[in-house]
Amino acid sequence: MFQVLIDSAVRASELSLVAIGLSLTWGVAKFANIAHVQYAPLGAYLALLFVNMFALGLVVGAIMGILATGLIGVLLYRAFFRRLVRASSATALIGSLAISIVITAGIQTAAGPSPRPLPLPILPGIAFGGAIITRTQLIVIAIATTVIIMFFAGLMLTKVGRSIRCVMANADLAEASGIDTARIKTHVFFVSGGMAALGGVLLAMDTTVSLEMGTVLLLPVVAAVIMGGVGSPLGSVAAAAILAVVENLILDIDFGSLLGGETTYVPLNYSAAIGFVALILVMLLKPQGIFGFGGRRA
Amino acid sequence: MLDFVIYLVTISAIYGMLAVSLNLQTGVTGLLNFGQVAFFGVGAYATGIVALNGGSWIVGVLIGVVVASLLGIVVGRLGRTLAADYWAIVTLALAECFRLIVTNESAWTGGPQGIGGIPGPFASDSALIVSFAWLGSCVALLAATYFVSQRLTETQFGRVLRLLREQPLLTESLGHNVTAAKVRLLMIAAPIAAIAGSCYTLYISFIGPGQLLPIETFLVFTMLIVGGMGNMRGAIVGAVVVQLIYSGSRFLKDVFPIPPENAGSIRVLIIGATLTAFLLWRSEGLFPERLRKLDADRS
Numbered sequence: 001m002f003q004v005l006i007d008s009a010v011r012a013s014e015l016s017l018v019a020i021g022l023s024l025t026w027g028v029a030k031f032a033n034i035a036h037v038q039y040a041p042l043g044a045y046l047a048l049l050f051v052n053m054f055a056l057g058l059v060v061g062a063i064m065g066i067l068a069t070g071l072i073g074v075l076l077y078r079a080f081f082r083r084l085v086r087a088s089s090a091t092a093l094i095g096s097l098a099i100s101i102v103i104t105a106g107i108q109t110a111a112g113p114s115p116r117p118l119p120l121p122i123l124p125g126i127a128f129g130g131a132i133i134t135r136t137q138l139i140v141i142a143i144a145t146t147v148i149i150m151f152f153a154g155l156m157l158t159k160v161g162r163s164i165r166c167v168m169a170n171a172d173l174a175e176a177s178g179i180d181t182a183r184i185k186t187h188v189f190f191v192s193g194g195m196a197a198l199g200g201v202l203l204a205m206d207t208t209v210s211l212e213m214g215t216v217l218l219l220p221v222v223a224a225v226i227m228g229g230v231g232s233p234l235g236s237v238a239a240a241a242i243l244a245v246v247e248n249l250i251l252d253i254d255f256g257s258l259l260g261g262e263t264t265y266v267p268l269n270y271s272a273a274i275g276f277v278a279l280i281l282v283m284l285l286k287p288q289g290i291f292g293f294g295g296r297r298a
Numbered sequence: 299m300l301d302f303v304i305y306l307v308t309i310s311a312i313y314g315m316l317a318v319s320l321n322l323q324t325g326v327t328g329l330l331n332f333g334q335v336a337f338f339g340v341g342a343y344a345t346g347i348v349a350l351n352g353g354s355w356i357v358g359v360l361i362g363v364v365v366a367s368l369l370g371i372v373v374g375r376l377g378r379t380l381a382a383d384y385w386a387i388v389t390l391a392l393a394e395c396f397r398l399i400v401t402n403e404s405a406w407t408g409g410p411q412g413i414g415g416i417p418g419p420f421a422s423d424s425a426l427i428v429s430f431a432w433l434g435s436c437v438a439l440l441a442a443t444y445f446v447s448q449r450l451t452e453t454q455f456g457r458v459l460r461l462l463r464e465q466p467l468l469t470e471s472l473g474h475n476v477t478a479a480k481v482r483l484l485m486i487a488a489p490i491a492a493i494a495g496s497c498y499t500l501y502i503s504f505i506g507p508g509q510l511l512p513i514e515t516f517l518v519f520t521m522l523i524v525g526g527m528g529n530m531r532g533a534i535v536g537a538v539v540v541q542l543i544y545s546g547s548r549f550l551k552d553v554f555p556i557p558p559e560n561a562g563s564i565r566v567l568i569i570g571a572t573l574t575a576f577l578l579w580r581s582e583g584l585f586p587e588r589l590r591k592l593d594a595d596r597s
Contacts, residue, residue, distance in 0.1 A: 032383050034390075080578070087581055090330050093383055094519055095577050097332065101516050102570035108563035215512075219391050226384070269402045276391045283380055283388055 002131035004248045010137050010206060011244035012237075013144030017199030018217055019224040019236040020151065021192025027168040027231025028188045029077065031085050031092035035099035036196055037221050038214035043069040043197020044118075044204040045107050051119060058119055066197040073193025074186055100214070108211055115210035118201075140202045147198060148237060151191070155233065164188055168231045220247070220275030227282045247274045304429045306545055308501065311436035314537040315443050315494035317521040318530055322447055322487040324519075325528035325587070326456065328463030329377065329480065330386035333393030334491060335514040339400070340366045341492030342499040342509065346413035347406055355419050355500055362492040370488030374481035390512065397510040412506020416499060432501055439497065440534065443490050448530050450486065459483060460528075460589075513566060517544065520573040526583025535584060544569055 022036045047065030050056055056064070076099060084092040125132040155161040166174040167184045175181045203213060224243050228235025251271055255264045316338060323329040344362030345355060373392065377385050400407040407413065420431040450456050458479055462469045470476050499505040517540060525536025547565045550556060556564060576583065 032387060034387075080574070084577060089383055090328070090386075091577065091581065093330060093386055094523065095574070097512075097516055097519065098570050098573045098577070101513055101566060102574070105563040105566035105570060109560050109567060112559065113563075219394060222387055222391075226387075267402065270398065273395050273398055276395050279391055280376075280388060283384060284376070 002129045004245070004252055006128075006131055006133045006137065008241070008244040008248045009141050011247060012241040013141050013148075014199050014203045014206070015217075015220055015224055015240035015244060016148055016237045017144055017202070018196045018221045019228070019240050020148070020233045021196045022221060023225045023228060023230060023233050023236040024164070024168075024188050025077075025192050026225065028164070028171075028185055029081065029085060029092075031081065031089040032096070032222075033081065034093065034096040034218065035076070035103060036096075036192065037217040038100050038103040039069050039073060039193050039196035040200030040203060040217055041107060041209065041211060041213040042072065042103055042200070043194075044200040044209040044213065045111055046197070047201050047204075048116065048118060048209055049111075062198075062201045065201065066194045069197035069200075070190040070192075070194035073189045073196075077185065077189040104211060104214065113211060115208040117208045118204050120205060136205050140206055143198070144202060147195065151195070152234065160184070160187060216272065219272070219279060223275045223279035223282065226279060243275060243278055246278065247271060250274060301429070302545075304433050306541060308429070308433050308436045309545065310538045310541040311433075311440040312494050312497045312501065313518065313521065313541055314440045314534045315497070316491055316518050317525070317533040317537045318440075318443050318447050319487045319490035319494070320518050321522055321528065321530060321533040322450070322483060322490075325522055325533070326451055326463065327459040327480065327483050328382065328466075329483075330382055331373075331389050332386045332512070332515055333373075333389030333391075333396075334518050335510050335512070336389070336393035336396045337366050337369065337488045337491035338495035338498070338514065339393070339396055339510045340369055340488075341495030342505045343400055343407060343413075343495075344492070345496040345499045346408075346416055346505040349416040350408075350413055355417070355496075359493065359496040362496050363489040366488040366492035367485050370484035371481050373488075374484040375477065377480045378477040390515075393510070393512065393515065397507050400510065401507040408506070410507060412504060412508070413499075414504045416503045416505070418500045418503060436497055436501070439493065443493075444530055444534065446486075447490075451530070455479070455482070516573075517569065520569055520576075523573055523576045523581070523583055526585040526587060528587030529583070529585045532583050532585035532587075539584075540569065540572070543572060 018037060018040055021039075022033065025033050025036065043065045045065075046068050047058070047062040049061075050064045050068075051058055051061035054061075080095060080099070081092050084095040120136065123135045125134040126138075155164060163174070163179045163184050164187065166177075166179055167181050167188075171181055174184075199217075200213060203217075204210075220240075220243055224236050224240040227239035227243070228237070250266055251268060253265070255266070316334065319337070320331060320334050323331045323334075341359070341362035344365055345358035348358035348361060349355060373389060376388055380388060401410055403409075418428070418432075420428045422428050422431070451459070458469065458474050461472075462474075462476060462479060466476065469479075495505075498509075521536035521540045522533055523536070524539050525534070526532030544565055547568050548561070550564065551558060551561050
């Protein structure tokens with residue numbers, strides 16, 4: 001049971017960091033940026049690149065990778081997505097599919113297809129109430145929690161944070177009351193890209209840096225964003241936590257004996273489908289999100 | 299060289315069917331189907347699985363068409379409650395789930411290795427005759443698809459679909475059953491994609507999960523954007539242009555010193571750059587949709 005909690009906490013940390021940004025940018029710029037999940041592998045690969053190129057420590061390399069990804073996120077929005085959203089949100093969606101595939105192909109061209117580990121020492125895990133937690137996982141949870149708390153403090157307590165919430169609620173009204181919405185959107189895209197990149201680095205610390213990282217994140221992250229309500233970062237964190245627990249728990253449940261038959265577990269290969277099933281269920285039953293903010297029907 | 303030209307025309311015709319099918323959904327009706335490859339995959343795998351169990355290719359194609367129609371009904375009914383961008387993500391998720399299933403149910407689908415050695419419908423001692431038979435039948439199928447789709451957009455039903463794209467709420471308030479229209483359209487578009495999938499499988503005589511990646515859907519979207527959303531002729535021209543770039547860039551490595559393991563991703567990059575450029579500078583495509591105009595001002 002402890003093991004499920006620990007694994008869920010790690011998973012929730014990584015999902016939240018990516019989902020918050022997607023929820024924010026979707027709320028502010030009014031389009032679903034599918035390419036957002038690709039900022040995770042982009043950040044991780046850039047971190048690896050900086051570490052190898054300048055012989056830096058992992059921490060400095062990761063910070064540079066995160067900042068660079070934030071900048072790329074801003075540039076893509078200002079040069080590309082902003083023009084497409086003006087045509088329609090559907091055009092922007094097609095554009096983000098294009099960017100998503102271009103990022104993957106670009107990384108593959110530059111770094112090759114095989115996954116690579118981050119330069120981390122391998123340390124023994126810590127036994128804890130019948131479960132094992134690695135030091136890396138502890139670091140992942142600690143960093144993610146700190147950053148998420150800092151983010152919400154910024155969103156709720158600072159002036160910029162208040163402006164972001166205003167733009168999300170009503171961009172025209174915000175513009176009319178003297179908020180520089182273009183500048184706020186730039187801030188949002190920078191922070192979102194950076195947080196997704198941090199999510200990628202943390203995920204890579206826990207596993208490896210791989211090309212599939214972004215694609216594998218897509219369904220659970222989108223599920224978390226829609227479950228939590230588009231434009232509600234707090235909702236996305238809560239939904240990511242629920243999703244993480246469900247993902248870890250469902251593999252642990254013996255459905256056969258529950259239904260009075262042979263021992264049957266959900267095959268491990270299908271764990272990726274859990275996010276998808278959750279997504280479909282939420283879309284059909286509560287498209288406005290489980291907490292009731294945002295979302296809309298046709 | 300002749301072989302390559304025949305291959306290019308045949309594969310363009312197969313993708314042309316996919317593009318026409320997607321054009322009916324996205325270009326005409328405004329349904330952003332990011333899971334187009336799932337309809338393709340249903341046809342492809344139905345043909346592959348039937349062939350693996352010794353059935354005739356005709357049975358495979360028919361099963362593919364029927365299953366794709368059923369999937370079309372399900373996907374269309376999902377559109378009842380979802381706004382366009384939400385629906386797009388659901389279809390993407392559905393296609394990924396389909397790929398997950400065919401990768402894991404190895405007993406049926408051959409798993410990650412896929413199904414190979416599928417016998418085609420044409421048998422002859424001369425490879426050239428077989429290629430020309432393929433060329434002829436695929437082009438004929440594409441022509442039939444084009445004809446049906448073009449006629450469809452000219453009917454009253456086609457006008458309802460275009461209104462659905464521009465003004466969904468108005469369509470509903472005019473008394474049209476929006477869900478029924480979407481379901482009917484998908485029941486037409488999905489089998490077309492399934493037939494393209496069957497043709498592809500029988501032509502290449504192989505199908506695997508690698509053919510069902512989101513990149514395939516992205517290729518078809520590029521065809522639509524390059525050709526011109528909503529224009530059937532544009533969809534077909536787009537298919538030819540994109541296949542020309544995609545298959546042609548295979549020869550890049552003969553001209554430029556590109557490591558072979560990067561050739562695939564560079565091809566995708568070129569296609570991505572094409573799509574991005576069109577979206578930015580010519581979003582109406584090479585052949586913009588021509589709508590009949592009423593001279594309301596002239597009275």
